[in-house]
Amino acid sequence: MKRVAFLIALTLSLSVSYGQVTDAAKAPEVISIASSHDFGSIRHGRPVTYTFEFINTGKEALKIENVSASCGCTTPVWSKDLVAPGAKSSITVGYNAASEGPFEKSVTIFYNSGKTKTIYVKGEVGKPMPSVPVNTSVQLLKQTNNKD
Numbered sequence: 001m002k003r004v005a006f007l008i009a010l011t012l013s014l015s016v017s018y019g020q021v022t023d024a025a026k027a028p029e030v031i032s033i034a035s036s037h038d039f040g041s042i043r044h045g046r047p048v049t050y051t052f053e054f055i056n057t058g059k060e061a062l063k064i065e066n067v068s069a070s071c072g073c074t075t076p077v078w079s080k081d082l083v084a085p086g087a088k089s090s091i092t093v094g095y096n097a098a099s100e101g102p103f104e105k106s107v108t109i110f111y112n113s114g115k116t117k118t119i120y121v122k123g124e125v126g127k128p129m130p131s132v133p134v135n136t137s138v139q140l141l142k143q144t145n146n147k148d
Helices: 002-026 136-147
Strands: 030-032 036-042 048-056 064-069 074-078 088-095 101-111 115-125
Touching: 036 048, 036 088, 048 115, 064 074, 064 088, 074 101, 088 101, 088 115
Parallel strands: 036 115
Antiparallel strands: 030 048, 048 088, 064 101, 074 088, 101 115
């Protein structure tokens, strides 16, 4: 009797395990063609963007539910449409180069009820351009013209 109970329990456990593997194999995946992008040296005050392309390598449609950046200086834009198996899509990530110095920001993609993939953008923002000095010649001309 114990042997029969053991065999039933073993059969059920293998069935559940097999079902999980089968479901996982069918689940869609996001594979980014590039998981990070280095903007290199960029000018202060000049926003930059990069488009990450990805492919649904699963056997079911992929639904991107949300894309969240690690800070407000990084903005992702993506399509709300389903991505069919084998189809390509993209996420464009913008960075506002308002702060001087090196940066590395993460962007997390949330898809198909709880799956995530993280991509990164990095680079270095140069020093702000000095403001243009006051042209004293123009000021002198203004003073001269006002005397007449």
